[in-house]
Amino acid sequence: GLEHVLRPGRIGRLALPHRVVTGAMHLGWEARDDGGAALAAFYVERARGGAGLMVTGGAAVSPEGAGGPGYGVLDDARFRARLRRVAAEVRAAGGLLALQLFHAGRYARPPAGGPHPVAPSAVYSAFSRHTPTALDAAGIARAVADFARGAAHARDLGFAAVEIMGSEGYLLDQFLSPLTNLRDDEWGGDPQRRSRFPVAVLRAVRAAVGTDFPVIMRMTGDDLLAGGTTRDDVLAYARAFAAAGADALNVGVGWHESPVPTVQAVVPPGHWVPVAAAVKAAVGALPVLASNRINRLSQAEAVLAGTPLDLVSMARPFLADPALVANARAGRPVNVCVACNQACIDRSLADEPVSCMVNPRVGREHEPAATPAASPRRVAVVGAGPAGLKAAHGLALAGHRVTVYEADDEPGGQFRLAGRVPGKSDYLAAVGFLVAELARLDVALHTGRRITAADRDLLGGYAGVVVATGVLPRPVPIPGVDLPHVLGYPAAFADGALGERVVVIGGGGVAVDVAHLASDPAGPARRVTVLHRGRRLGARLGRSTRWAVLAELRRQRVDVVPGVRDLRISPAGVCFADAEGRPRTVPADTVVIAAGQVPDDGLVATVRAAGVWHHVVGGARDTAGLDAVRAFAEGAAAAEAF
């Protein structure tokens, strides 16, 4: 049941349809000069999908507060005009939108020639790679006034509420923390003085919008930094924000510089709930929101049923499924965010517009949605990995009669393997969503049915064929590769496949996954070594994820050897020359080859010969630069092209 989630809620005077708030996400098209069309369409699609209160990505209250080149600045009349349209369209769709008032402080990354970042003190930031200028008293007063002016704009522009961005290590947090506030004046020196700036901002915002307009304070419940804000100080700050007129506290966890993963797949869902619960206990009746790694409505339900917390903030799940609330209410399948960060956070960190691996429509909401085709046709999809399932889904939504053929006994392709890696079980849920959708849409899914050249006539009977046959492990010319204890990576994921001493050969994401699986502390104790030719293991993993996963491998004592040459496998182990050219041997009971992939594209010629319309998608098309984001996007594109 979802009775706690679906209960109406309240923030100040604002009535909420349920207890889930769509958390702020910087999308990367806030500053696009399109009259606000794409931004409005993004939020309208979610409002129509049953989202309650949504919080926009950060709107900078001043040019020096912008988080990067893609941020809108509230001083800019054209940005405000776009926001007015966004607020109006969301209202018309029955939605509720709060504007997030944002100042990055020392995390600001101004464009060349832009204003220099400012902060309480001149403390270098490894995140922005800037040393900010310390604000003087007049600068602090101006920053407070900037927030107040931004809040007044939000109200005038037709937003339903504002959220003050005081978490994740941005300007307000920088004042609160002894690591970044080295002042000894009325704005720093002890916790009470460090809290003066955020409290002044909150008071000024309240004064600007009046008592009846909801103001949410986003604050950090635990900065996860050595020498940072103490737990007692966090709770004192929460009480100070309550006293200064916040209508709700939205509790974030971690700064951008924290060495502890907060939103990656390696973090168990619900892990940070106690942090928000501690804040709730400190402020009594004031509504408090939990956030970070709450991925499903069922998890939100558990939070609301099991703690005094009032609301749950979920962000990425609304990228994965814009209609997650409506779908859950109606008992339809719900798409799941797999916490890969590949199309969302990693792109945002690279100043690119975000999208979503499992929902490539993110960022294209202003383009027409699939409408049922005038004349449904019969179409075959060969391969039920991510690309094939996504293509089949799109084709079925367009009303075509779709048949899927999968050679394996189960659908899912590479996602079935990934789903066995610790922390990645949601990859199986993403497959489960698509399979459930195909069932709902009457798609015939034949597993254990390999399509070969002999099926030319079968394929020729369709109006179109999507070839999504995926990849094969790349053959490697390593002496000894045919020995019985050497496995291609797909076999390594099977139960009981790995011995006690495991050597993984390869340096990409799959090799990292195999090492992670083999060293899972929940499994048998194993000695795991990764041998790779390059310098950086998992060099193509995303910026937000690579460090967290490699830290996990270190914690599990996986031995990573870069720069290896002259590999040779013997029954006893693997011999090689290390980066210095020294000969070495690592004993191994199991050797796993995870050294890349080649397209499994043998069927393409057959389909061509059959003379039907066809599209080749995902790994079957090309493995260079293949990732699941591309596989999903190509599957979706093939469905649109048919």
Ligand code: SF4
């Ligand atoms: Fe979730 Fe990945 Fe989509 Fe981001 S890109 S919302 S992490 S599934």
